[in-house]
Amino acid sequence: MSTGPDSASATAPLPPTPPPSFPYRLVATDLDGTLLRADDTVSVRTREALAAVTAAGAAHIIVTGRAVPWTRHILDDLGYEGLAVCGQGAQLYHAGEHRLLTSVTLDRQLAGLALSKIEAETGPLALAASRDGLDGEVLIGPGYRVLDDELPAVFVDDPAEMWAAPLNKVYIQHPELDDDALARVARATAGTLVDVVMAGAGVVEILPLGLNKATGLSLAARRLGVTAADTIAFGDMPNDIPMFAWARHGVAMANAHEELKAVADEITASNCDDGIAVVLERLLLGRPGPV
Known part of the structure; x- marks a missing residue:
């Protein structure tokens, strides 16, 4: 049986390289001061890091204090088509379908x-x-x-x-x-x-009363089939504190409010210095870092 360079076994394509491992099933990111830079854009590096974690099987969800009308144009510009928690947890929005799934109103x-x-x-x-x-x-x-x-x-x-x-x-x-x-x-x-x-x-x-980013995120997580133990969250302001308390791991940006830094599991670079990407890239390489 031939085993030379012209054999079928030598020319058969290699099996696809499996995606890198990632220790979380859900990545939750605040929008302003966290995912967005000062000019309201998301860097190429951060986009690529988020694409890599989704390729590894994790979901990315945006969790913002902005109500849907003040959020959806940003999501459209980003090409974001997943679920978004808006209005401090009051609204669950499907960006791909431009549809409001749930909404809680103030008495x-x-x-x-x-x-x-x-x-x-x-x-x-x-x-x-x-x-x-x-x-x-x-x-x-x-x-x-x-x-x-x-x-x-x-x-x-x-x-x-x-x-x-x-x-x-x-x-x-x-x-x-x-x-x-x-x-x-x-x-x-x-x-x-x-x-x-x-x-x-x-x-x-x-x-x-009782409404916050954690309540909205938990509702979205149930729809996605994931739990708090599966979640890493990124934020910058005190309204992110409940989300950090809910998630397994909370990461504050370098530009974050001191109240959030005090309860964070780790602090990364600022929103303008690709702080989200810094952490995600490290985790994709199998380096857990601060705990």
Whole structure:
């Protein structure tokens, strides 16, 4: 039997190389300050790292404080077609189908009572509100500072307009208190009625009690057939703390808020320095790193 270089066995294609091993089945990433760089783009390196982990059998899911109307254009630009947890966990969105799967709304009566309690301590607040639904508008009340004028918003002169339809959340600002101080006061005075999170610079939010990124992520994980023990999560702000508590491993960006760094399992490079890719590449090489 011939065994030379012209034999069939010598010319047969080699079997495909198996994908690299990866210790998690789900990679959950926050959006702003985590997956997105300062210019709202995702680097080639991070895209390639995420593609490699999905090739290894893991799923990638975006978990963001943004409501769907403020998120879907970014997902479309990224070519992202999976599930996304939006609105601090209030909304589960199928990006590929452009379909809102689940949505939780804020009890407007309780929210009004909570605001009254907060304002009794702080004085008048400036408000904005995120309306429920796939096309829900963000309504901006008098005095509320919009930090990103490229995001779709509707300015209203009468604050009562914000309460006329179902809401996912209410944003609050104070003319003197910084974000951390405002969030602390709001939790202390109204924390039995609503949840309060600090989600970014100038972004303090009132949410339905018990709602957070972990509740939304757990719902998405069940649909994907994975668990908390299968999950690595990346984030940068205090609103990511529940997600870190839920996931097996929480990674804070170098640019993260100190409250999140304090509970993280490890700290990576910043969002502008491919912090997500740094960790994923290491894990793909079988190097567990910090625990």
